């Protein structure tokens with residue numbers, strides 16, 4: 001897949017002397033939804049700010065559609081739409097004017113049909129003549145998205161787009177994002193709602209303390225790092241796990257001995273489920289029911305960040 005954004009050896013040290021990004025190398029593929037996940041302060045907003053030309057990098061280069069973001073700033077920036085975290089909009093303008101004006105800032109000729117489509121897609125059409133300051137917080141956020149889409153960008157950055165928005169708006173927004181992707185727009189999003197990334201993203205990048213610690217296709221990530229649990233609801237509770245059942249299996253008792261919980265890796269060819277069931281049968285331990293659960297992206301993400309933090313602490317000591 002050809003990349004639309006190439007980031008090479010990028011670092012950022014703020015004037016305070018704090019290094020927020022350390023040697024970032026990352027390619028974003030054309031047409032993908034890329035979720036950038038990381039704990040607070042990991043460097044997500046800094047990275048987005050540099051790509052969008054709001055902040056200067058300390059070292060390294062970034063190209064967007066082949067245009068260097070410093071040497072060829074206008075061409076690079078014209079390809080990008082940015083939906084920022086903060087709700088700052090021109091309070092006294094109408095929705096229509098502010099969105100049309102933003103398009104003009106990118107040097108694009110007026111295109112009322114495009115602005116109309118964007119406002120309709122975001123359910124803002126009936127508010128087009130309202131002043132921004134009279135809109136609700138959720139509506140203002142829709143306006144930010146409309147502004148980001150006003151100049152038909154090929155790359156859209158969404159920095160925490162659903163922080164503090166209601167369920168309905170969140171659903172609408174993700175539908176808009178899916179439609180955009182279907183029309184060929186590349187989407188990079190940061191979110192603290194990891195289930196959103198699990199739902200939406202093609203690839204996941206995890207950033208921690210200014211370093212990208214992992215980039216992986218979502219499906220591959222979940223297959224590689226995901227663990228499955230088989231919960232066996234027993235007909236009769238067990239006081240303890242029989243020694244010849246336990247062996248070196250990862251088995252625990254739960255729910256006052258009524259559940260036997262078996263955890264296994266999804267990666268291996270052999271999960272050990274068949275052998276476990278055969279042993280249960282042999283020991284005459286009967287089941288009432290069973291169910292499997294798979295670790296969520298959230299659990300995988302928390303494990304990854306913890307591992308990288310303890311590796312960094314180990315390297316320091």
Ligand SMILES: Nc1ncnc2c1ncn2[C@@H]1O[C@H](COP(=O)(O)OP(=O)(O)OP(=O)(O)O)[C@@H](O)[C@H]1O
Nearest residue numbers: 014016018020038039040041042043044045046047
């Ligand atoms: N202007 C600045 N001067 C000094 N340090 C800064 C500045 N802006 C951000 N930082 C620091 O850089 C680090 C990365 O911040 P950034 O906002 O990029 O993180 P983030 O991953 O977007 O966090 P969040 O999830 O909380 O939005 C943080 O430790 C932050 O305190």
